[in-house]
Amino acid sequence: MKLSADVLEIIACAMLILVSFVGNTCLFYSTRKCISGCLKTSFLLTFSLVFVHLIKNLVVNVMKIVYSSGIVLDSAGCKVLHFTAALTTSLAIWFLLHFALFYHRKLYHIVYCSSEAANLDQQKHSLKRVSALWVAGVAVYIPVLIYTRKSEYLNTGNDTDSLSTNRIYMDCLIGFGNKQVEFYYGKIFLVLIDILPLAILVFVCFWMSFLLSEKKKMTYGDIWIGDDDSETEILRGAKFSILLMLLITPLWISHFILVYFLKDLAAYVFIPAVLTALSSGFSALSPFLLMLVNYKMKLVSFCNAKEETPAPQSVNVTLSPYA
Template identity: 40%
Template sequence: MELSSNITEIIACCILIFTSLLGNAILIYGTWRCITRRLPTSFALIFSLAFAHVLKNIVVNAINIIFSVGFPPNPVICKIRIFTASMTTKLEIWFTLYIAIFYCVKLHRVIHPLRAPPNSKWRKHHLLAVFALWVTSISVCCPYLVFVHDMQSLTSFNDSYTVHHSFLYEDCDVRFPDAITDLCYHQIFMVVTDLLPIVVLLFVCGRILLLFREHNQATYGNIWIGHDASETEVLRASKVIVFLMHIVTALWVAHFVIVRSIAHVNLWYWMSTLLIVLFSGYASISPYLLMLINYRISLQIRSLSSFCCKKSNMNKSPSGGQKAIPDSSPAED
């Protein structure tokens, strides 16, 4: 049973890594091809979220595979794992909230147009905010690189542990020398910095749903004149954000509840596998939904897929011709 559980964890990690790397690589490539002169705000947010997904799967799930193979937990590796896991989780939640607020404001402008054009300096502020979020997440999680428990006591304890033991969530955990620091920082502060943005994200998505209701009422009242391609993109992106909100909230809450009660549910052999799926599921699912946010990214991905299909057909039939793929030059956001 123990061997079957470890194999299941390895298979789950490999699937999550492959799915996330494939989706985020396509997302980053399609987004990069759409950049013409400068980096739009929406693209900067997508890049940041995609890089956080890739970092989580490459580092955290790779360490999970190393431990599942049979290598004993190492304090240095545990520090890297807990730091990367906490940092990337916060970045995922924060940037998802940022994208939701960004498109909520744009949706409000679509339904209630401004009389004056928007300030172009906001783009610089957004880029500074993206950089600040990265610096803040690294700074907040730095104590995990300093404090870690003594592995020898747990290793000797696990030798006589007859029940299936989740070393990924118990052995590879932090122990602060001061109980007050552990309570205030690890148990309260780190949870609040994840939970509070999720609560705000729920309110933002609720505001998006109310704006959609106003949009439908304006349409049925023959007040709505119509919308162009950019407005269609905002409407589609807002719908995707609502789906992302449900996914990230459900996965985070389920993972948090199981981790907090892991001492009571540790009898289940595949509990570690479930925790791995809940922890990295958002990093593997969201890239495929983020491809739908911007219509230019969707066009680039379709062009890439059609190019790959035509190239494979050319390899099968050398005499066949290949049409040139039109290069789109999209306008900036």
């Protein structure tokens, strides 16, 4: 049973690493043209999500494969595993919320026909916000990095057989040494910094759903006018923000519930593989949804590149009055 659990987890990790690497690499490749030019907020957030997803799979899941192969992690390995897993999960939620808020603001201005003042420093402000999220994420999880330790618990006797399927969760523990710190920081604060952004994300996406329904009813003097490239990008970004919300929220909630009842589920050999799939499923699937945001979009709508001007018509051409 122990071998079966390890094999299932190795297979799950390997598949997630492959899918995530292919998806995120393709996503980065498809948006690389904006790196040297004008980097829009949407692409800056996309690049941030790409890096978060790659770090999660190339560090966390690779370490899980190593552990499931029989190589026991030391204290340093436990620290890196817990810190990276928690950091990448929170950053993915925060960046996705930023992504949804960005398209919600754009969609709001379209639906209610309000003019949005052009801000030349918008990209600089966006870069500062994204950088602040990275710094905040590292700062929030520094205690996890410090207090994570390798458990002295040894896999001996029949009492430990039921815990063999979640050894990596039992061997790498976070010991704060203070019950109040463990309660307020470990059980309340660390949960709130994920669940509050998720709750806001759900609210924003439901609001965007309402705005999208209002956009369908819009007419200009009882005449419907087609969307230009920029509006198409905003509409597509809003729709896929909703899809991404519907993907990450059930995954996070399911993973949280399973971890909370992990001791009761220890006897099931598929639990490690399921936990891995839930924790890394978003990083594996979301790149393919994000690529759809850019599908068949002109580069001018993203990077403010100059549109190709059509060749001028000859002045000698006489147009028919019936044309």
